[in-house]
Amino acid sequence: MLLAVALVSPLQAQSAPLSAEDSDPRTLGWMQGFPPPPDRIIGQPESNYFSFPKLRWTVCHFRELLPTRQVSRGLGAPTTLEYALDTGIDAVTFTPLGGDAPMTWKASLTANYTDGLLIMHRGKVVYEHYAGCLDEAGQHGAMSVTKSMTGLLAEILVAEGQLDETAQVSSLIPELRDSAFGNATVRQVMEMTTGLDYSEDYADPEAEVWTYSAAASPLPKPEGYVGPRTYFEYLATVQAQGNHGDAFGYKTINTDALGWIIARTSGHSVSDLLAARIWGPMGAEQDAYYTVDSIGTPFAGGGLSAGLRDLARVGQLVLNEGELNGQRLFPAAAIERIRQGGDKSAFAKAGYALLPGASYRGMWWVLHNEHGAFAARGVHGQTIYIDPTAEMVIVRFASHPVAANSANDPTSLPAYQAVADYLMTSE
Amino acid sequence: MLLAVALVSPLQAQSAPLSAEDSDPRTLGWMQGFPPPPDRIIGQPESNYFSFPKLRWTVCHFRELLPTRQVSRGLGAPTTLEYALDTGIDAVTFTPLGGDAPMTWKASLTANYTDGLLIMHRGKVVYEHYAGCLDEAGQHGAMSVTKSMTGLLAEILVAEGQLDETAQVSSLIPELRDSAFGNATVRQVMEMTTGLDYSEDYADPEAEVWTYSAAASPLPKPEGYVGPRTYFEYLATVQAQGNHGDAFGYKTINTDALGWIIARTSGHSVSDLLAARIWGPMGAEQDAYYTVDSIGTPFAGGGLSAGLRDLARVGQLVLNEGELNGQRLFPAAAIERIRQGGDKSAFAKAGYALLPGASYRGMWWVLHNEHGAFAARGVHGQTIYIDPTAEMVIVRFASHPVAANSANDPTSLPAYQAVADYLMTSE
Known part of the structure; x- marks a missing residue:
């Protein structure tokens, strides 16, 4: 749930937030x-x-508020997205989780404060929608969808034999030896089953997230500030709580630690590696960018902003297990391992009521439903939702008033399933 | 000479700066x-x-240090630059201004701490060179070359009848009524012949540039700060000194005032207008960006960073007086008016020893030499140099240790002339 940067206040209680239309x-x-x-x-x-x-x-303007680092698309022509728009999708209906009245797909877009939504089916764009601050030439904060990009890069390095998932973190990052990360394995970091004394409860002024946010801010530190000044410095201070491997705990700092591991292993920051391995090769039509800390470290846990269509290109590439137009960009094993899922019992301990039977693997959420769907998920409704059975990718940018996805899942997850069913039967 | 942002200290005296190679x-x-x-x-x-x-x-990383605003290239394929590289250029020789020993073109590149240099001749790339922090996929600060982009936009609006160059500034920007700009004409702002009580002498701690820089900084203001907080707020405080129209005075705040006039007139910030009128239509291969102040106002006087080839595309478009591949992007009159030049006697009063007989028009430097050359110029050696007679465009990004172009002009201006002569005779 970590927001993009420091200096955010705890979200205020919104008893009756403005509607999507009124808050445009x-x-x-x-x-x-x-x-x-x-x-x-x-x-x-x-x-x-x-x-x-x-x-x-x-959500569409982080770069105007903060220093950022480019994810270059390169200099050539973008790859073309094929279109086969399906006007029937708006009328697809579903029943929200916990509800009893049906809702149309179209209604779900405003219910979820959707800024952009694109559906790919069998490699073609069947649906595309912009609202709020976003248009086709804009970039939107991906929030914790960023984590899945970091995880994807790590899985690629693992699949290629460049990164040993069984290695102890301290063997790769000596600076983390005395932190809780030191004796965790890379795989435990990738699955967020580390035991860390770290709370992201924004309502608690003593929560560690505030120290983390202060460290992460690229702005000048207040006079007299004596805490950690960068992501790296903060990570070295994290203390242990519980045992590694016992339980899933959704803690952003795992992803920042993984970003550090990736950078040290590959010689490239996550922003540069994402450009080299994904953004350039897949023929993105826009550069993307990351927010950075005071020494230019990209925020691996949540700092990415990108165009909607480019996020769809990523989703399609993941669905295709690394193949694009007959060319292999990375080993299929990277995606196969994500799709296998992580430790379900460790995940269950985290108590996600709306995600029963799910797991977390390579920083992707694996639903273990009948379609084998898995997803990247970020606060306020960001997602890349991949349904291999329906050969469908849904990407959504949103700005829901409530950060937690439990607020938009009831009108998102069953809607995605309904569209998948519709696409599979409408041919 | 204004640097990109606040918080720079006066340049230290560099008695013997490191060489280009040693300072790479x-x-x-x-x-x-x-x-x-x-x-x-x-x-x-x-x-x-x-x-x-x-x-x-x-100079290649402003966005990693500061908030920025995108100049979108759009989403399509970039226009192709045709190449006809001429390996003879490196051996072209010239005599530096005030010198007596000849120097080769190639030697001038390191003498001037060149980061990127591209020469177009008759519409084709004949020379391309990268060094230091820059490569073909990077962006480099254009410094006051930015001013010429602002001036170009203003000349386009004037040529299209959208902006009245004879209007008093106060009639367009009522907020400037009580400032020195209020009773100046738009044209006087465009030619920097306003009479302003404003010094950019960084060595003087009382110089107005420090108040300006503090206002312009996007960073949080120090506690107790009571001065202006944005470009706009600062401009409204500028007091008069002397009479408008008397003398050329190179003062960046004229360009920021012009940026405000452009935004109010067109309804678009200079960054958005540059994207809509130039960057998109000319088929740039990279987005560019501007640094911004605390309310997102792009720095019209010096905030642009761009790719070398895209700056060359701009130069070629200006040489072609607004035509690209048979399509007219803006009225030729916009460039014709720049090429006419400004008030030479007003310019002479500013005492530029290395630019005798020159003038300043539409925020471009007009040399009034035999070739009718004119140029965009920024501190530390940035330039777009256009020689209509030789049908040549030279773009240079550099990071010379000395800010003033008088430090690199001796090994730049005669080198440009020598290459022009070479290209005209080598066919």
Whole structure:
């Protein structure tokens, strides 16, 4: 649940948040005019830019608030996406989790404050929709979908034999020897089954996430600040709690540790490696970018912003297990291992009521449903949802007022399943 | 001479700066490793990142230190640059201004700490060179070459009848009524013949540039700060000195005022307008970007970073007076007016010893030499040099230890002339 950067306040309780239509950033007029009206300015950091409804503007504009590092698409022509738009999808109906009245697919888009949604079926775009701050030429914060990019890179390195998943972290990153990560294995980090004394409870002012956020901020530290100043410095301070391997605990710092492992192993930051292994080879049509800390380290746990179609290209490449137009970009084993899933019993201990029987592997959420679906998931509704049985990829950018995906899952997960069923039977 | 942002210290006197080779950022190892060694970190803002030799890294990495705003190239394929490389250029010789020994073109590249240089002749690339922090897929700070982009946009709006160059600034921007800009004309702003009480002498701690830099910084203001907080707020405080129209005075704030005029007139920030009118239509191969202030205003006076080839595309488009592959992107009159030049007698009063007989028009430097050359120029050696007679465009990115172009002009201007002569006779 970690937000993109430091300096965010705990999310305020939203008893009755504005609707998607009423909170549309264009309707509210954020950052329009030269200058915008004083009460319509979203600046850094006084304006609390990641609070709703401001976040509905901010999710498309992180680079205007923070230093960032490019994920280059390269210099050539982008690969072409084939289109076979299906106008029947809007009318597909489903029953929200825990509900009893049916809802249409189209209604789910506004219910979930969707900013962008694209569906690929059998390699072709069958649905594409933009709203709020996003259009086809924009980039949107992927939030914790970033984690799945980090995990994908790690699985590629493992599949290629460049990274030993059984290695102890301290053998790769000596600086982490005295931290809780030191005696964890790379695989435990990749599955977030490390035992870490770390809380991301934003409502608790004593939670470790606040120290982490202060360390991660690229802004000048307050006078007298004596804490860690970078991701790396923070990670070295993390203490143990419980035993590695026992339970799944969704803690962003695992991904930052994995980003460090990837950088030390490959010689490239996650932003550069994502460009070299994925963004360039797949023919992205836009550069992407990561927010960075004060020494330029990309935020491997949540800092990526990208275009919707490019995220769809990633999803399709993952569905295709690394093959694109007959060319192999990475070993199929990287995806096969993700699809196998992680330790279900360790996952169950985390108590995700809406994800029964699921697991977490290579920083992807594996649903273990009948279709073998797996997903990248980020706060406020970001996702790459891959259904191998339906040969379907859904990518969604959103700015739901509630961070936790438990707020949008009831109108997302059954909707995805309904569209999958529709696509499989409508041919 | 304004640097990209606030928080730069006055340039230190460099009695014997490192050579181009010895100061190569790869040689010095800036920002290499995870993390880089402590004395090889260039961060924000404590590290004084725009001091030599750090600036040799920084000029390619502004976005990693500062918030930025995208200049989108769009989503299609870039236009192809035709190549006809001429290996004879390296051996072209010239005599530096004020010197007596000849120098080769090739030697001028290192003498000027060149990071990238591309020459177009009759629409084809005849020379391309990268060094230091730059490669073909990188972006480099254009510094005050940015001003010429702002001026180009303004000349386009004037030529299209959207902007009245005779209008008083106060009639377009009421917020500037009580500032020195209020009773200046748009044209006086475009030619920097406004009378402004403003000094960019970085050696003077009382110089107005420091207030300007503090206002322009996107970083949180120090506690107790009471000055202007944005470009716009600063511009409204500028006081008069002398009479408008009397003398050329190279003051960056004119360009920021012009950026404001452009935004108010067109409804688009200079970054968005540059994307819509130039970057997209010309088929750029990379996005560019601007640094921004605390409310997202792009730095019209110096904030652009771009790829070398894309800057060459701009230069070629200007040489072609707005035509690209048979399509007209803007009225030829926009360039014709720049090429006419500005008020030579007003320019002469500024005392540029190395630019005798020159003038400044539409934020371009017009040399009034035999070839009718004109140029965009930025500190530390950035340029777009256009020679209509030789049908030649030279673009240079550089990181010369001395900011003022008077330090590199002696080994640049005669070199450009020599290459022009070579290209005209070598066919």
